[in-house]
Amino acid sequence: MTYRDSSDEFDCEADLESFLEVVxxxxxxxxxxxxxxxxxxxxxxxxxxxxxxxxDWDGTVYVIELKLGAALPETTAQVLDYLNAIENRSPEEFIRLARDEHxxxxxxxxxxxxxxxxxxxxxxxxHAIVIAQSFHSRTENNLLYLRNRGHQITAFTYGMNVDGVALSPACIEDGESEASSARWPLQERRRRPRVATQMAAPGYAPRIDLQWFWHLYAPRFVADIVLVQSAHRIYQAWMAAQMSEGSSLSTLSEGQFARQLRNLLESSGEWMRVYLLPGTRIDPFLPLIEQPSTRTSRTDGHRIVAYQRKTGAG
Structure with missing residues (x-):
């Protein structure tokens, strides 16, 4: 499988974080x-x-550093700073951190x-994990040096196209047995990734390409209300631009998109499902000139499905 330059798929490391947090x-x-x-x-x-x-299951704490492009030599100092910062934290401090901050x-x-x-x-x-598109030779040497002196450090390069996302072992010494690569296919539907901050809603599990699309585009929507029909058209254009020749992944129909988007957004807690009057037009990339009439159920002729960003979200 050929992977394109993965950094082209994300505008910033926050987009990469959002995507990898899920998968x-x-x-x-x-x-x-x-x-x-x-x-x-x-x-x-x-x-x-x-x-x-x-x-993990035995209480080992993992510090995960993500790099949109190359992991430059200063990455090593970052990782050591993070490990030193958490090394002496007590179980009670981790419980408070998880509760109060997250x-x-x-x-x-x-x-x-x-x-x-x-x-x-x-x-x-x-245990430190560093994930990057590539590793500078000095970074690789520094991480190997730390590993050889007892630090638990694992490095991966990532690659991505519409067929999936893959992690491949990096910073491996000559003669060292190379670990297997891991791949998450975009066609995966049945099993949701384990993320403590996300509660899966019942229904149609969102396919990973939809999750990826929403993580990239939701922050760009200026309007606080997004019509499902409009979002699907944007998704179709995005998928067409991403498709590689011979890809087995098909674009979701509007019905599939709507069901899976509902599952995704209801679990996020940042958007609420609303209904608008037929003929309502909203460009999600422009601010609303006036607030349209909305209902939280199909009443009073309101039957066009949309999602409204909750106050304080985004």
Whole structure:
């Protein structure tokens, strides 16, 4: 499979974080690294924010650093800063951090995720994961040096096209047995990635291309109300631009798109489903001139499905 320059698919590292927050636990699980994401952009001190913070079944804490392009030499210092910042945090501090900063009841979330009570001795071990499009040779040498001196550090390159997203091992020494790559196919529907901050709504599980599309485009919508029909047209154009020759992935029909979008947005807590009058026109990329008439159910002739951004979201 040929992967294009993955950095072209994201406008910034926040887009990459949003996408990998959804699919990363499943990708790592296929490599026998079962983790639960605690949060993103986690504060670890002054001017120190960890891209993704995770925990596994035995209480090991994972610091995950994401790079949109190349992991330059300064990445090594970042990783060490993050590991040092969390090394001495107590279990109680992690429970408070999850609750106060990310709205997660860590005790319950851990039990639901792993079927085990949260270990008393969490954070006795720390593990850094660095994911980038590529690695500078000095970065690779530095990470190998740290690994050889006892630091638990794993590195991956990522690649992506409309057929899937893949992680491939990086920073491997000569003669070292190369681990298997992990791939998340965009056709995957049945199994939702494990993300502690996201509750799956019942119904039609959103396909990963729709999740990717929404993570990229929702921040660009200026209007606080987006018609499902309009969103589907934008999605169709986006998919047409992404499609590679011979791709087996088909574009979702409007009905499929609507059902899967409902599942995705109801689980996000940032958008509410509303109904508008027929003939209502809204360009999501322009501010609303006047607020259209809306209902939360199909009443009084309101039957056009849309989603309204909740106050304070986005």
């Amino acid at each position: 990363l636990p499943q990708l790592l699980a296929s490599l026998d690294m079962n983790v639960m994401i605690i949060g993103r952009q986690v504060s670890a001190g002054p001017r120190c924010r960890i891209d993704l913070l995770a925990i 709205g997660i009841d860590l005790l319950n979330a851990f039990q639901q995720e792993f079927g085990l009570p949260l270990p008393e001795a969490i954070n006795e071990t720390q």
